[in-house]
Amino acid sequence: MRIKEDHMKNGQLKPGYNVQISTSNQYIVNYTIHPNPTDTTTLIAHLAQHEASFGKAPKVLTADAGYGSEENYSLLEQKEVTAFVKYGMFDKEQNETHNSKFPFAADKLFYNREKDGYFCPMGQPMDFIGNYTRKTSTGFEQNVKRYQAKNCHTCPLNGACHKSKGNRIIEINENLKRQKQKAFELLNTEQGIERRKKRCFDVEPVFGNIKQNHGFRRFMLRGQEKVAIEWGLLAIAQNLSKKAA
Template identity: 35%
Template sequence: MRKCTDEATPYYICVDGRKLIHKGTESRKQGNIKRTFEVYACSNCSGCSLKPKCLYKYNKHANKNKTMRVNEIWENLKNESHKNIQSEQGIINRQIRSIQTEGHFGDIKENNKFRRFNYRSSEKVYKEFMLYAIGRNINKYHRFKHGKIKKYESEKVEKLA
């Protein structure tokens, strides 16, 4: 689907080249969260070769037309997040995070000989691991306070022109 805004009202164009025109706004409430959707619908999907792949439960509703609900706030947040992840700082943060996580699990398994949990239910395993993680964090904080480890400062590499 591709969004177009060249007219007064925005619309989407499906893969087959048909317009999905804005029909209205819909709100849904789930718990304390209210979500607002913009509803787009195609006026006529008959004769479309992609209709069985496009419509959910096509066999039950073969005579229906395509309807699409878009949460534009969510889409904007998703695009902003993707832009942040693909930025130079985002790439550096992802590299650091992957290195840090792998190191912690390797340290837990090899250096501390933590190979098995003492309990089997997921709730008890979660609690046991959280206690272990709290202990590791206290130990790390202690080493940091006494100057045995330094805060990581990322180095930005200047591009030479």
């Protein structure tokens, strides 16, 4: 995988593992080792490991934007976990400059629930024209609905509103849209703001302590199973030193 330490400065791929940890007040309470570089697809196995250790899912979970996918949100809903989990654009959406850059974005269009249609930036109806199912890299199925505008060729906003040749088509994943709205509201509650702050000084210092203070930058063992044992020893050491501090 592509890793941060890139001494040759050429983005070379190197063998490595993606270490996932859950912490509670800087104690490591769960860890899993993954061969894939993206965090998004690690949550399911990480949660399963938590359930195997504690006999139940956590009541509340806080995670950064790397974990905010439809598949993860759906799993957390199914397990009735209150999920303070950001989605990809959460931070950018709070930024006025970013928002003003995309005034015609699909997520800014008005939705008419009764008619199941949108209104385009010129106030013209965009009608439902069909839906399709797509699969993510993990095989998770997403339902996508399509809506199309009319008479774009005569519209003064054509070109600024969209770049396609015909009438503008938008694609909406309603379930993900609902989940993101739910996450947005939750993350902006008093508890959500508190939890977002806490995440920075709960889980991040643990990695910092192990990597920076103790200089652990490379596994000595090879293979996922042995690496899991090596990281387990580090986690025990981390927790004992935290207890002794």
